[in-house]
Amino acid sequence: MRTDLFALRHIGINENNYQQMFKTVGVENLDQLIYETIPDDIKLKNNLNLPEALSENEYLEHLQELADKNKVFKSYIGLGYNEGLLPSPIKRNILENPGWYTAYTPYQAEIAQGRLEALLNFQTMVCDLTGMELANASLLDESTAAAEAMAMLFDVRSRPQKKENVVKFFVSEEILPQTLSLLQTRATPIGIELVIGNHEEFTFGADFFGALLQYPGKYGQVNDYASFVDNCNQNNIKVAVAADILSLVKLKAPAEFGVDVVVGTTQRFGIPLGYGGPHAAFFATKEAYKRNIPGRIIGVTKDTDGKPALRMALQTREQHIKRDKATSNICTAQVLLAVMAGMYAVYHGPKGLEYIANKVHNTTINTATAIEKLGFKQLNTVYFDTIKIEVKDASALKTIAESKKINFNYINDTTVSISINEATSKKDFEAIAACFAELNKAENTASFTEDVQTVIPSSLQRNTPFLENEVFNSYHSETELMRYIKKLERKDLALNHSMISLGSCTMKLNAASEMLPLSSAQWGNIHPFAPVDQAEGYQILLKRLEDHLSEITGFAATSLQPNSGAQGEYAGLMVIRAYHESRNEAHRNICLIPASAHGTNPASAVMAGMKVVVTKTDDYGNIDVNDLREKAELHKDNLAALMVTYPSTHGVFESSIKEVTQLIHDNGGQVYMDGANMNAQVGLTNPGNIGADVCHLNLHKTFAIPHGGGGPGVGPICVAPQLVPFLPGNPVIKTGGEKAITAISSAPWGSSLVCLISYGYIVMLGEEGLRQSTSIAILNANYIKERLSGKFDVLYTGEKGRAAHEMIIDCRPFKQNGIEVTDIAKRLMDYGFHAPTVSFPVAGTLMIEPTESESLAELDRFCDTMLSIRAEIDEATLDNPNNVLKNSPHTLDMVTNDVWDFPYSRQKAAFPLEHIADNKFWPVVRRVDEAYGDRNLICTCAPIEAYMEA
Template sequence: MLMQSALPLGELENATEFLPRHIGIDAADEAHMLSVIGETSRRALIESIVPRSIARSTAMDLPLPITEAAALAELKAIASENQVLKSFIGQGYYGTHTPGVILRNILENPAWYTAYTPYQAEISQGRMEALVNFQTMACDLTGMPIANASMLDEATAAAEAMTLAKRSVKSKSNVFVVAGDAHPQTIEVIQTRAKPLGIDVVLAHSAAEWDAALNGEYFAVLAQYPATSGRIDDLRADVERAHAKQAAFIAAADLLALTLITPPGEWGADIVVGTTQRFGMPMGAGGPHAAYMACRDEFKRSMPGRLVGVSMDVHGKPAYRLALQTREQHIRREKATSNICTAQVLPAVIASMYAVYHGPQGLKRVAQRVASYTAILAKGLTQLGAPVRPQACFDTLSLKTDDATKSIANRAVSMGANLRIYFENYLCISLDETTTRADIELLWKVFAKDGQQHPTFDAFEKGVEPLIPAELRRTSSYLTHPVFNTHHSETAMLRYIRQLSDKDLALDRSMIPLGSCTMKLNATSEMIPITWPEFANVHPFAPADQLLGYQELDEQLRAWLCQATGYAGISLQPNAGSQGEYAGLLAIKAYHEAQGHGHRNICLIPSSAHGTNPASAQMAGMQVVVTACDANGNVDMADLQAKCEQHSANLAAVMITYPSTHGVFETQVKELCALVHQHGGRVYVDGANMNALVGVAAPGEFGGDVSHLNLHKTFCIPHGGGGPGVGPVCVVADLVPYLPGHATAGVPGGVGAVSAAPLGNAAVLPISWMYCRMMGAEGLQAATETAILSANYISARLKDHYPTLYASEGKDGKPGHVAHECILDLRQLKDTSGVMAEDVAKRLIDYGFHAPTLSFPVPNTLMVEPTESETLFEIDRFIDAMIAIREEIRQIENGAWPQDNNPLKNAPHTAESLLGTEWARPYAREAAAYPVAALRSNKYWSPVGRVDNVWGDRNLSCSCIPVSDYA
């Protein structure tokens, strides 16, 4: 018997290499795809697409890739450099227990974290129900009539509340009054946001300053409730004073406290914002956490962010959808009221499920325990003679410790606890649901003098009353809907979560071929570290020497991203792509001001750009001037030159997306950059399409001055159903001094803070670190090239059925290739069959696919992006579905089916509709349900029929559906 020859040692050592796990195309697949496209090699394909003038001359200088196990071990060593002390810092971040059933089945479940934003309502019913639960929870706890489906963090929510008030009230003042005892990071972000808008932020640190400010003129007021120092104020009279000035009153409120104290909606607040972090989402050094915004009903059509509403499907059944979608930035552009195009869906789902799991009584018990422990802590400290400030409070005590402040704080650290130094001569102690009796006794030891007898918990336990006066206590009910009063056992909760996830299509079921949004593999090994205690359980404002692991992670990831982009400096603080855009424009604005050119305020934006671009420019205080595109979707260079010359004296920047929003590498991008620089402007290159650039071209090398990246696209952080995200801002050397800082965290910077925490959504940064570490330079370049290969393969195979709208210039005058996405042109089908792109999108659901990007950037088209992660089998399955649908359209064109009654117009088909006794349709039920044979063994059933968007907007309802509506 012959022995098999041994493999070389090198091959054995790389037996668990990550690269072939991430990239779905192998060598045989690649050869086949190239033959279909008509190219001899992947290198030849790339060289025919990426202009040689911008091609990288040197490879990225990254560490050699290592295996999944080795990367996890290396990252574990970095994580261990963080110190996880018991946190009593508070300031909007608290310890929390994530119920195991939620941790395992949502946060760690790809059915939830790999889903996309719920633009396609029919295949997003599960996560939208969870978001409606979130909205209902926020409304009930705040006492407000309407709430949105989450914001990025509390500080940016407060800044958005400021601008919502500005455009909603009658007062013409530019003054915004902020209580000095709001959370410091909230004040800092508000100040950053207000400056370019010409809003004057007045801080009122004392009672006298507050009184004087409320007697003046202003358009809105913001107060923390409870205050960052823990104090609970009766704000009723202050609200009346604000309303007398035709101004709005904004409360930044703690939801857990609102289970015990009077909600702002009951004392007249106009807007209420806050974080839901303590509802089951670990601190994670600052994020991701879902903020909330609730407001008066009159403000709802100006409210930023997303709103999930209730509508009806074609069968008359209740169905969820994103409401008021005309507010989306790609539609409103420079008229947008906010640049936010994402939310924090996954953390919002977790917060809503935390409320579902605990129910109103469970939440109240958690809050009562926190409040009781706070009262007991106060009694013991008072017995010890500690200087506890007498005040109404929920979870936070303030102590005026004067010269002893730092020594007591250091003593606490030596005993394993972090306290908060407040205004240098105060200490704050915040408790939370994780606080134990042992923690209380530890705190007493921190404050006890040598030889002093320590109090005991048992001595104060009987008859303890929370430090909340009767007149400030809540008497109204909340969370009365059955969903919050049903699923309290783990069995019930597990089944409810599964029931919702079964309604949705995420990457764990099928390819999501969305152009512009890069739905690529979120590898399990990348996801594992986010719940490690060393990353999850640290406070963003813990002492810097306790965050050394995060510091090393930050430094390494920024260095690697600089290599990928060709830029000199990067900030990871922006917690969404929209915030990265905003931070980049602030850097450009600050640079011009430093040069004595503060008058430069014109931002040129091509008509093809992402809609967040003009919205961000408006927020940065710039004036948007739109430039034309030619018939091929490229920037019209003649028009750009004319606009540059017209506005030369005041030109601040141009914003482009590269490759273009139309999915093409424009050949004149270097000339474009040089032209703008010639007129004194800076070039902003939107990094939304970076998945077509990494390793093959670098914006910082071909003329870009600023870019933002979407780590939730190119660098593998999951979309999570529409958030979390990370949007790092990258700049050339002379703009580095103007990257975001964070004074609250002691981080110097040129434009202030743009997120509540210095590292933004820090807890998900390990995902991108793992991706880069396991892929290496060659792997990242292979990913880019494979994504481009896959897009061109789809375009080539579908060209006889759906022509690709835009392509680069090919050889001999023939159409060339696309970048990493292709726009399929369906416009002619309207005349021949009455079929619209939306009909194809809905019919794809019957085939088990999420739709491509619908009607963007060109109406009645579909933009497809396969990414490098998809296998050839899945890509072919999608192509075959699209061809089969084209054959169905031909049945309409030849008259076999009417234009208003066919499988496309009636899609998606629900199981219930197929089982009904009536079937007045000219095609078989089998054709509706199983248009291809493979679906018989693996079928996704849409839970609802086509949703009526117009009905939903005319009958806007954004909270839980009464059970009777299901009857």
């Protein structure tokens, strides 16, 4: 046995397990199972052209060699990205801790109370600093958050005139360039007209519905927007502000101006630059918009016993309910990064944040003074951390600065901006001044004054308190913070405890060797807008990752820019849209979507300016080819695309897929394939072979980026040759195709830092390991299917009775016993398991996906659990809801209470199978009351007075 093979560590099944599993599944070998699962006409004829697999040690050495090619300069570029200092206890106990990074989205609230509390802290921090009433649990990045604000304000617009005439959105010329580019991407398809200009010269016309301001501006000027916002309010124009979160410690909260939305990024709250991401954006608004706010909101509710509990609020707003009526396709967040940013505020508290903000502001004033003494003109009248300097020769300054390993932001030939950050020391201050001294051939006489007079006028200074809650005033020593983080972690069930068998979400091993490099400053401390030659290691890695993903999907090129699966969907459709426009066929706007598709599909199509036409599925969950043909031919003159998931959302390889893709091409459309189920394809078939033109990939599913409790995600798109010219660009660093569409996310290569994980996954598995992973994922799914056979009905299978990598079991018949699918989901917690996907894509069902990472022992534990629950279902009766399923989950408080008035034993409640005692997980709350929380929406921590009263 070669113990240095990564595949041995990643894949949970070994050859000793095969015969038992083959016997259960009813096959002679793995080849037979694959033959019976995947249609022959789409199988790959050749192996993937990928490098030979590296061992874990070889990979880490290889990545260090690449890291050494990166030049880590001190970057004062700003433009929404600033170096911060990640406190070591947060780095060690959250970023590097699988108890945090392997958790799933908190749909099952009872086993996610720790994560939910951390996110509530994040929301409270955002509300306090912005002054707004409501914040969500993060968005993807500042630019996409600004675009979501624009879309929300467009959706809620109300004017005396007809809505269709109110389509203009004012954007301040002070906005970040990447934000403007993304607004341009998002505005056109939905009929918004952007008007870019100076806010002081803006004419408040009746055809405007909203405005977006930057606070401070992109080059550091802090404007007083009070009169502008007042005029907007008088003219029924809603206002959004993109704000720097650290500046809000010193500057007046935007809510005091009377704005409607505040967005921004929390990157500088301890999150590495990471060459662009991932970082947690924030979105704060008025409570009046609580049913319009995009993304997830964490809310306070109560459990069955009336005790406080947390859960995701207002979930009915999500796309699987609204589908093509949704105003946002956002289905994820940046939870891991939001948790870290929120914990940064917990650790530092209000006084700590004031110290950091004062230090940054003080260093900025000292820098401005030193540079002015050297004969240069500083152009900003009011600033927080960014100054704008007039120079005679920016190119000469660039040469000098880069020789000292310093990056400034070169606005033009005679202007430069400098953004000071938390990591800027007195030594750094002297080095900055030395650059200007050398430029002017003058002696560097820079001296640092500790307490300087602020340049912020009193009218713009913050005079309201923030972070008064107990949580932000209790954990300022490392010992206390470490224990607080651990207390929250213990409340959550993650992959470090047991299998999370979520269909469509592929919760596989996130290997330690894939994760380790994320902690390195050589990868973490590079600004996304640094000169490309300073990021040679990144450039090599990202290009190789793009090439590997193109090879795996059978396509010509890849863009890594989309930073979530939904963004990938949108990017794919926008590239298709641009392709049709280039052929003078802009009228093609019909998007065919099967009824079984994920809810983000229709939402993305509408955002891309397309009209959704739903096609039928047959009784077996397959695309109804006759209905599809009828609708494709009916709309052939205007057909833009088909969105299809393969294997299907029902977990089946449909044999008609090539007929389906040819049908779309014959009628002038392009085929977008949703890559959610790529874990059943890699190495065995691929989207190019199937006949698709573009697919997005969920790197946080198939390619091992951890879910992090609900993000980060990465959703790159891979495209056929005709779509390559339209891959998305960036306004600061050139990327994308020759006819690139405008930006899809803020950074040129999206969330570059976590792309290291997927690169490691591919190069350590190699071609053989990737193919084996896919095969074992299919074997594991079919093993569970057969073990549960006779007790649970599997809804859909392929023509030879096989599941793909996941299956749907039908729980609707149990209603005759009074048991709902939710009861099974909650009962699984007592057994130490997270529920599979509940009621998607079919209500009343569970969708199970074991992945290749799980061992046979874990698969058997899960199957034993499901069979035990099945026996409990048989014991339940419709007229007696006082049973072990309806009362689940059972908490430690229940089981140890002096009073036990249930008609079953404590042992049956908490330890129904013998093995559970060895590794018991205790939910900390009983079943949460969703409806109560929505009726009484509370989305921030209780004020400090509540703790004092308690």
